[in-house]
Amino acid sequence: MYSNVGSQPGVQQPQTSLPPNPFGSAFNVAGSGLIRGGLGAYGGKILGSSSEYVQSNISRYFSDPQYYFQVNDQYVKNKLKVVLLPFLHRGHWTRITEPVGGRLSYKPPIYDINAPDLYIPLMAFGTYVILAGLSLGLHGKFSPEALNLLFIKGLLGWFMQAALLKVTLLSLGSGEAPLLDIIAYAGYTFTGICLAVLGRIILGYSYYFLMPWTCLCMGVFLVKTMKRVLFAEVRSYDSSRHHYLLLFIALVQFPLFTWLGNITINWLL
């Protein structure tokens, strides 16, 4: 029955667009448009930055989105453990390199636990939007417009996190990490936020324990990762200035998590 006649490889884009629901419910149309618009924005962003880096001379890695989606179940489980419990991560935080064509390159995520990927950030972001909608619904305040608002709020938080990491790297004299790496590192924020929001849905008071805990874990994870990124780029290690900026990254996680975790209709709060 499913005879895949002439399955052309075509342009493999990393997003999926849904067909419109034939039963024409207004809510379903809004949801479908939401998914299409949101993932379309992601596709444009990823492809745009990818083409930008392909033409760049300082591009040292294979800056294609395919690299960030070479994952499997084993990697995702281990990576989630590293992100949510960075204290228990034994071993090093350095990415594994391999010489490819006389040029240093990093191994894809499927072989290296320390490599960034884009699957976990995207899934965590989607989970955040859905958990936010579920939380609003249980309080009787759900509407597709509120879901759209929370989607934009999440995107803004992701952008602020990525901008924070980028500005920190630039101010320390090493701005050569690929943009998709920064986006992936910033996206891991949503795994902790999803855990905190899920805790609040299940048991209201666990939120006040989970939120500081996930802030701390994300801060530790980012500090260790950014330290590795810096060390890979800058050989002259100015100790005090680096440490202050890395500590600043960790401290900014607390207000950012609180803002993203506070699910209300008013998106300024």
Next chain:
Amino acid sequence: MLAGRTGNLDLHTCTSVVGYCLLPVVIFSALSLFLPVDGVIRLSVAAVFVLWATRASAGLVVSFADGGDEHRGLIAYASFLIYTLFSLLVIF
């Protein structure tokens, strides 16, 4: 879908599979017209239909994609997110 990037799975196949597996969610939409407004019952019925759609979608994608068996969990989670979103619009 995002994790099943092994080469022979194109965008149209993904779209088709996701569209087909929306049918359980559509059935749930029809059923919800007759269900009582009690929250727990609706959530339970929604969970059953979403898991049904997720299982069907993951099975189809895995059968289409080469080497999809090791990505089954990842594909199932992406499908789960999409169908849960549609179910949210039905429930509330």
